[in-house]
Amino acid sequence: MDAEKDGKGGIDLEFMGRQARAAALVLAGLDSPRKNALLMSLAQALDEALPDILAANAEDVETARSQGMSEGLLDRMLLDEKRLRGIAADVRCTAALPDPVGTVMDGRRLDSGLFLTRRRVPLGVVAAVYEARPNVTIDIASLCLKTGNAVILRGGKEILHSNAALVGVVRACLEKAGLPAACAQHVNSPDRALLMELMHMDAYVDMLIPRGGEGLHRLCRDESSIPVITGGIGVCHIYVDARVDADRALPVIENAKMQRPSACNSVETLLVHKDIASSFLPRLAARLIPLGATLHLDPGAEVALGGAYPSVPVREGDYGKEWLSYDLNVRVVSGLDEALEHIRIHGTAHSEAVLTEDLAVAERFVNEVDASAVYVNASTRFTDGGQFGLGAEVAISTQRLHARGPMGPEALTTWKWIAHGNYSVRE
């Protein structure tokens, strides 16, 4: 494309949409072995293109660093040999996943005599708008190809070179396999006007997946005329019941907070039953504070800790915060009811856990908490496509329509009803 052609860097989204729609038709006709062979060749091509990809990524990282990007964000956009080989290995894993396309969901003979089945088919064209994380480019592209969907990718502006290199490898593989390169397209421009235009391409795009901060999700919900899957915002809770094995509960909380605080499935608020607060909280503080945690205490928790450990008071708004850091709100509650009420008010329907030995408490928690994933005696960190046995994931949905929780291959499909009659008419 001619980069000087117009104000949008020569990018004609309408043309891309038409190309994607045509490519989706071709992809929908592919059988699983052919799609899996394509993914295996992609994995190999990524390995082979390693020097070029790393060079492109180094350019992006250099620019971002010179513009003052934080080390945390730089680390998220950085590719090195190990990470890129990991990405290629993930593509091989995706190839090995079962293909939902073509499976028959259910079927029956109707009273009218028709034989009716429901068959899974690809969604069609998927668009993804995401942050400066080059691994997401290949995750989403490979899952879309696995499920016969064309994809339009628009990653963070900081990784334009990395994405151009990565999507270039995907497109070369497609062409080598005799498939349209337009099965995978990249909006190679940081222009925000293009993002706004993309959100209105419902004539060509069947699903829009935003990944990133709440602002992007809000923008997509408000602006997009394409069905949107929002998610990935996690204000997750753990309720520690009075009847708990404290020795075994502590490592779960440590795992949920400290293992990877930047993940959306990390815990942000601990709700502790009042009957155990004064015995449990000092042990928690003794364990987490040396690891770098900052505890934000409600008055009840402050009393329970008795000033023996450094802490800060919970401030207004803290319960609604996704800390994405080693910060943890701690609140003492009178029991399960108050914990459920807190989660109803402050939760984001992502991942919620109860730690208890009490069957009735566990069952009420499971039944009454409204979230994508509800845990009994487990860390919230398990909410993940890989952990759930789905293979990779394109996103974690916290909305209720279409997909909820980790979105694996099935979430990239829809179905058609197929009915066989005998020159049948409706009475």
Added chain:
Amino acid sequence: MDAEKDGKGGIDLEFMGRQARAAALVLAGLDSPRKNALLMSLAQALDEALPDILAANAEDVETARSQGMSEGLLDRMLLDEKRLRGIAADVRCTAALPDPVGTVMDGRRLDSGLFLTRRRVPLGVVAAVYEARPNVTIDIASLCLKTGNAVILRGGKEILHSNAALVGVVRACLEKAGLPAACAQHVNSPDRALLMELMHMDAYVDMLIPRGGEGLHRLCRDESSIPVITGGIGVCHIYVDARVDADRALPVIENAKMQRPSACNSVETLLVHKDIASSFLPRLAARLIPLGATLHLDPGAEVALGGAYPSVPVREGDYGKEWLSYDLNVRVVSGLDEALEHIRIHGTAHSEAVLTEDLAVAERFVNEVDASAVYVNASTRFTDGGQFGLGAEVAISTQRLHARGPMGPEALTTWKWIAHGNYSVRE
């Protein structure tokens, strides 16, 4: 509510949203017998309130007639004893349907040792915006209650009195059962500003179902920040292959066009293989024209009919029209490829049928046509929740996300992932 309070007839949608959310929590906790008992009592209450409902409806019909509404639309909004008893009978059928809520979709032991299941739960709060058809009010309300969802109804302004009476009956039943009346709410105002406000209540409403013309669907896609299910627009096709049993094909086409042309699953365009056009089309014309059909012929069909029957030429744009009348486009095609291409360009992904004796043609048609429902040797008229064995339907989705085709109880649910561990941590 005080109707003089403000410019929106005293209606506080934000308040309604909060009430609906609270009511949904109560509904989500009900077991199937209690929900079914509620529906049975609703059916009885509808029977008992018959005089009041018919009186309210008569008032609406009177007003609409005096304002010059067409007989066709008047008929759609009219309730009489037989129709109202039919609506009550449908509620009893809905009560008898299996309840998807609480069913376990799948489950497994994960490598981490967690036991993971996926359990169906209600969506939460459903809003429906629909035309002047009072039967839809009870269809949607009863399906929502069946599946534990709170519902906010906004029917056509022409049936405000009918809907106030019908929803009044639903709310009285809810209260009698000790449930919040806010499980079913009615936007009792024609104010368009309220519709716009409703479309942005994503904090309270989980799914918006528009039913009506393309304008309303477009408006919802463009404006709504709530996930929308669009559908109900059907430009449906029948492809008549060269190898067809013409004697048996003719009744299928008659059924698809003439039985109820105002339905979205009626056929609008017939695609006929060139090899049989000159034998088949005269028989079609001889059968349908006396019944009142108007044939819109492409040049090939005109030649095949040889001017022996009254007809009009197909005009630009006709192939994209949902006639909703006894009009039928007829086009002669060179074969399956041209038929598939025509459907790709002009179809609305609703219902498409092939009439053929040729297995290979049938299989290619099923595999390559992208539509909610694809038929082999059957009328497109079967696309319907009742016909598909789903019981009632809230709408027919022609989009790909969440639900496709007739939307029965399952389409009003989502799921939560439930994981049981043993103080499990993620490695």
